[in-house]
Amino acid sequence: MRQEISSNRADFARCMVAPDNRSTRAKVRKFARLNDLLWHVVAYLAVLAFASAEAAHAQMSDQMSGIGTWAxxxxxxxxxxxxxxxxxxxxxxxxxxxxxxxxxxDGKPYYSLQGVGMLESLAPVLEFCRSNPRQPLIAGADALLLTLSKKMAR
Incomplete structure (x- = not known):
């Protein structure tokens, strides 16, 4: 029995030092390199996808941003x-x-648009835009708020 145990230990020791162990280490190193390469590819594809999405957004920005951003x-x-x-x-x-x-x-009074038609709502915007042609249309909407807030104060 003692001889059997020692021969098993010798077999185990031979396996640990044997060329197969070196090939296992080489396989592990190769797997690690492939894993690193895979992560680099994934990172590259993510950057590429983000860049192409940004380019598509830049092309569609006029369509997507709406009339409020018009000059x-x-x-x-x-x-x-x-x-x-x-x-x-x-x-x-x-x-x-x-x-x-x-x-x-916020518990504040709101702006009433009751009775305000299309022409009445656009008149202050047009007046503002004629005076400030470089400003965006959203700033003209603020001008409408000034006329509405004056109506609220009365």
């Missing part, structure tokens, strides 16, 4: 078109409605 000069130039009037009116109403939600949450 006042562009708005004035195109205000005769019905589509532009409707889009601007929708933007202004949405802008005021969004602000009203914040006002109500």
């Amino acid at each position: 006042c000069a562009d708005f004035i130039q195109n205000v005769g078109e019905t589509d532009v009037q409707i889009a601007a009116h929708g933007f202004v109403i949405g802008f005021v409605s969004g602000l009203n939600v914040a006002q109500i949450v």
Whole structure:
């Protein structure tokens, strides 16, 4: 029995030092290199995907940002078109409605648009844009708020 144990130990020791062990270490190193390479590829693809998404966003920024970011000069130039009037009116109403939600949450009085039609809502915006052609249309929506707040104060 004693001889059997010592021969098993010798076999085990031979396995640990044997060329197979070196090949196992080489396999582990190769796996580690492949793992590193895989992570580099994944990181590269992530950067590439982000860069292409940024490029696509830059191409679509005019389409995605909406009429509120138009320069006042562009708005004035195109205000005769019905589509532009409707889009601007929708933007202004949405802008005021969004602000009203914040006002109500803060417990402040809100801006009433009751009885304010498309022409009445766009008149202060047009007046502001004629005086400030380089400003964005959203600044003109602020001008509408000034006229609405004056109505609220009365």
